Amino acid sequence: MVDLKAKPFNLSDKKIQWVEDTIKNMTLDEKIGQLFINLTLQRDPETLDRLVNKYHIGGVRWQGGTLEEIYEQNKYFQEHSKVPVLIAANCEAGGNGAVSEGTFIATGAACGASKTLDTVRDMARVGALEARAVGCNWTFAPVCDVVSNWRNTIVNTRAFGNDPELVAERSLAYMEEMNKAGLVCAAKHFPGDGSEERDQHLVMGCNDLSTEEWDESFGKVYKKLIDAGLESVMVGHICQRAYTKKFNPEIKDEDILPATLSPELLQGLLRGQLGFNGLIVTDATHMAGLTAAADRKHAMQGVVAAGCDMILFFHDHEEDIAYVREGIEDGTITAERLDDALHRILGLKAHLGLDELVFPEKEDLNIVGCEEHKRLAEKAADESITLVKDTQKILPVDPEKKKRVLLYFIESAPVSSLDGADPAKKLLVDELERAGFEVEAPKDYYEYEMESPSKFNKFRMMEHESREEFKKNTDLVLFVIDMKGYAKENNTRLTYSVSHSHEIPWFVREVPTVAVSLNYTNHLYDVPMMKTFVNAYGSSPEYIRKLVEKLTGKSEFKGQYNDIVWCDRWDTRL
The missing domain is CATH 3.20.20.300 (Glycoside hydrolase, family 3, N-terminal domain)
Known part of the structure; x- marks a missing residue:
């Protein structure tokens, strides 16, 4: 008792x-x-x-x-x-x-x-x-x-x-x-x-x-x-x-x-x-x-x-x-x-x-939601965002030298098309442009479907421009993952919006690429080819703002990863 x-x-x-x-x-x-x-x-x-x-x-x-x-x-x-x-x-x-x-x-x-x-x-x-x-x-x-x-x-x-x-x-x-x-x-x-x-x-x-x-x-x-x-x-x-x-x-x-x-x-x-x-x-x-x-x-x-x-x-x-x-x-x-x-x-x-x-x-x-609490959210983002690896030594990125950014934003399928695209994508585009980058952010399959459902939208996601044109027009690829899962599957892995999508990292040997996870910490298992990887832990305005500051060197990376980020693999460390 x-x-x-x-x-x-x-x-x-x-x-x-x-x-x-x-x-x-x-x-x-x-x-x-x-x-x-x-x-x-x-x-x-x-x-x-x-x-x-x-x-x-x-x-x-x-x-x-x-x-x-x-x-x-x-x-x-x-x-x-x-x-x-x-x-x-x-x-x-x-x-x-x-x-x-x-x-x-x-x-x-x-x-x-x-x-x-x-x-x-x-x-x-x-x-x-x-x-x-x-x-x-x-x-x-x-x-x-x-x-x-x-x-x-x-x-x-x-x-x-x-x-x-x-x-x-x-x-x-x-x-x-x-x-x-x-x-x-x-x-x-x-x-x-x-x-x-x-x-x-x-x-x-x-x-x-x-x-x-x-x-x-x-x-x-x-x-x-x-x-x-x-x-x-x-x-x-x-x-x-x-x-x-x-x-x-x-x-x-x-x-x-x-x-x-x-x-x-x-x-x-x-x-x-x-x-x-x-x-x-x-x-x-x-x-x-x-x-x-x-x-x-x-x-x-x-x-x-x-x-x-x-x-x-x-x-x-x-x-x-x-x-x-x-x-x-x-x-x-x-x-x-x-x-x-x-x-x-x-x-x-x-x-x-x-x-x-x-x-x-x-x-x-x-x-609730007061300015002081938002300030503490920004402080938390500053203290936690983690550079897991940068073996290609690309960071920090100078917007004057690598101005033209292609943003691939990999999101979970929305529960409903009425939910709209992941709001973090626009937040990130806005912050990158504010930092001085010129940003191209291709639509993903879900966004095409929200605009106009069509059986041909999946083929639009398979289209590629020539490699030489791509290299001429792109200084940096920012590959951002915001996958979410709950009570639907036993674990959540990186998933592209269609098979053979142009989102799949064909570009890592063509132009410098930086990968970021806004959520799970174990995505290197699915993209070990990424030589620069950041765990950002959040997709709120405060976290997006601090992420861009750190990518451009205006703020140092302060977070520390634990060893599960390597997913028991040798190739994720390269």
């Missing part, structure tokens, strides 16, 4: 009494509702009223909505809920994880590349202040995964890196800044992503490290965070075979479960060996990593029975609640386990001061 006087709760007798009185006065339906975090997509009064008064939700996250809409939504939840709710955001890179108007400061990879802790502290502080302005009190971060597999793109940019000491240092700094601002953290994704390449949205993840390897990587990170007072842990739909077998030597491989359903990992490893006393929340329960391991009924009952205190997202409100109720009634979820979960949930709320809630004033919204 939880100890509410111990860390991370550190509750006074008065607050513990509030927890006890609140639980005592709950109906069974209200108790079940406390276990759930709702993904709020609709904000009409009828929907919000139903969530509060019928389903009695314990927490909320959301998607979409303007700054003011999110503020009013969260204010409604806190003013109308019998028990104040935990309001969570994904502040992994700044305030943009709370609201679209928020400030992107730095990804985890950028924080890891920066040689100063200022970058992660600025990212966390801005994220906390902007999230708090709309009523948030909980962040699903830090991402404290240790990325040892270069093929992993699920947490490639979200995690701080491959060195456990660095990951722990950055994670602790993040947590300190969040706590200073009054938010609590949920470190993720226990037992650890980054050692394999698959996406738990699509398949059960497998952390296949030995127990000794795990202790020296993920274990070291989690132990340091827990000892420092980590309030909550988000558990991934990721199994850890070695530790499952250590705590249950008789278990068969076919019975090994993701951590969300595994008492061996939750009770034996996290609570027992690591001594975690805080709240455990599942990762999103619509992921195939969970649905592949159990049907919905047994998943809803099983995650709570195994040791998770809160369930991230409903599938069907009525159905999920009924499943949990049935599990309580038939003893799958014991009375003790339910009581323990409720004490942790209410204990976290008391720790946050929700027993005496004061909601932010609307004037506080002015801090």
